[in-house]
Amino acid sequence: MTDQHFDYDLFVVGAGSGGVRAARIAAGHGARVAVAEEHKVGGTCVIRGCVPKKLLVYGAHFAEDLDDAAMFGWDIPERRFDWPTLRDNVLAEVSRLEGLYGETLANHKVTVFKTRAVLTGPNSLSLADGRTITAGKILLAPGARPALPDVPGIEHAITSNDVFHLERLPKRVVIAGGGYIANEFAGIFHQLGAHVTIVNRSDTILRGYDEQIVDRLVKISVAKGIDFRFNAGFEALEQQEDGSILCRMRGTQDIVADEVLFAIGRLPNTEELGLDRLGVKLTERGAIVVDKEYRSSVPSIFAVGDVTDRVQLTPVAIREGHAFADTQFGGHPCVVDYDNIPSSCFSHPPIGLVGLTESQAKNKLGVIRTYTSDFRPMKYVLAGRNERALYKLVVDEGSDRVVGVHLIGPDAPEILQGAAIAVKAGLTKADFDATVALHPTMAEELVLMR
Structure with missing residues (x-):
């Protein structure tokens, strides 16, 4: 596996979720691995996306929780929110996680170059500090960035x-x-x-x-x-x-x-990486076109994660990075199954979903059944809040399989993860019905719809 003609067996551009996982797994298989990251180790999710955003979501939730607390016997005479406290604590947690990601790479003997890397050939890169690096395989995982319109000002x-x-x-x-x-x-x-x-x-x-x-x-x-x-x-x-x-x-x-x-929206970070000179095929949006093994049009260059613009979700990038490393360095060829990927929107209230929507199921399957539970969460009843949750099951009429679960209400994403396993496993509405409810919970509504 190790080719001494190159400095490394694998060079990863981008130390986000997909790149870090690929580097760690490949190194675990015995490969000599290096990573270049010009910003911070951890990528979008850890540094400027999922993690800090979810912490802000938690902070924001306290606004209604403090309002509701009075009906539960709590006397909170003064409410004062301090933005710098939340902001700085979130940034401190981001820094802590960045350190942990760095430790993970170091523990697996992955060399980290904290600088920009540009491809100069199918097996070579130039770092911003002037060094030239060669590698048997190059994995591009630079992620994506927020899009901005061409508007004056x-x-x-x-x-x-x-x-x-x-x-x-x-x-x-x-x-x-x-x-x-x-x-x-x-x-x-x-x-x-x-x-x-x-x-x-x-x-x-x-x-x-x-x-x-x-x-x-x-x-x-x-x-x-x-x-x-x-x-x-x-x-x-x-x-x-x-x-x-x-x-x-x-x-x-x-x-x-x-x-x-x-x-x-978000655009793939493929600009100024040298891809045009090498003939790496891109989509109209600038995403790298890859096959099922994440190989680009240049055989030694691969890509995973948001830069491929397929499913821009952190867990998907992690799965892709792992599959790439196992296939190319572990002798265990595998691909990611993109069916029934659960996702969420941490809105207020949050949404969790997996599988087909009602309209998608009708177009794909024809005859379907839907079941809904429109209810007021117990916590809101005592708090005097009129907001209602909505749970929905989409069922294929022919097979009785539950092909979609859609939730909006408190903790919907947390509840959805368990339901996603059922959808992935192909369980039927009869299986849901046969499951004893966990009472009193919001999640029990999933097995009580008739």
Whole structure:
């Protein structure tokens, strides 16, 4: 396996979730491995994505929890939120995790170059410090970045990367986009006390999610005070003398905000990597085209994770990195199964989903059955909160298999993980019905729908 003609058997560009997993597993198989990372070890998820965002979600949840606490006998006379405390504690946790990722690579004897790497050949790279490295195989895992539109004054806007470093909490926030990132930050900012306006270019948010679940999220969000502007766009952003930003709009009235956050999608980080000179095939969006073994059009160059623009989820990147390393260095060829991948939106309330939506199931399977449970969580009943949860099962009529589970309500993603196993295993509605309920829980609704 080791080829002494090269400096390394594997060189990984990008120390995110997929790259770190591939490097660690390949090194465990005996390969000589190096990684180049120009920012911080851990990638989008750990440094500027899933982890710090989820910590902000937890922080935001305390707003309603403190309100509800009174009905449970707690007297909390003073409520005061301090943004710098939450921000700095989140960043400290990010730094701790970055250190752990670095330790993992070091423990597996993976060499880490904290600099940028550019491909100069099928088996060679140039580091920003001038060194040239050769490798038998090159794995590209540089991830993706937030997309920004070509709008005058766009330099006054921020992306999800910037939220974790804001000096102060804005009182008015405009969020462009209708995907999960936009809705998650809408919930965070709203619960922390900001007035939030979501601007979406179409009349649909969360494309690919079950329509009934999305409709419930919109209704709850509007009831909480989040403003939606559909079929609208930005003409320009103008910074005012007081530091605020005037959003010149089309399709709706102009909006004044303290921060304008663009969450309109993410683009693969393939620019200035030298791929064009080597003939690495890319999609129109700039993603690396790979086969089932994650090999690009250049046989010695591979890619995993968001840079391939297939399923931009951290657990998927991890699975891909592991599969690549086992296949190329472990003698255990394997591929990732992309069917029934569970996902979530940590909105307020959160959404969990796996499998087919109702419309997707009708198009694919024809005759289906759906079951729903529309209920008020026990905690909300005592707290006097009228917000309702909605659980939905999608069942194939012919086989009785549960082909989709869709939840919106407290802790929906936590509950969904167990249900995702059932869907992946091909269990039937009869199997769900035969399962004794765990009472009193919200999750028991999954086995009580008739």
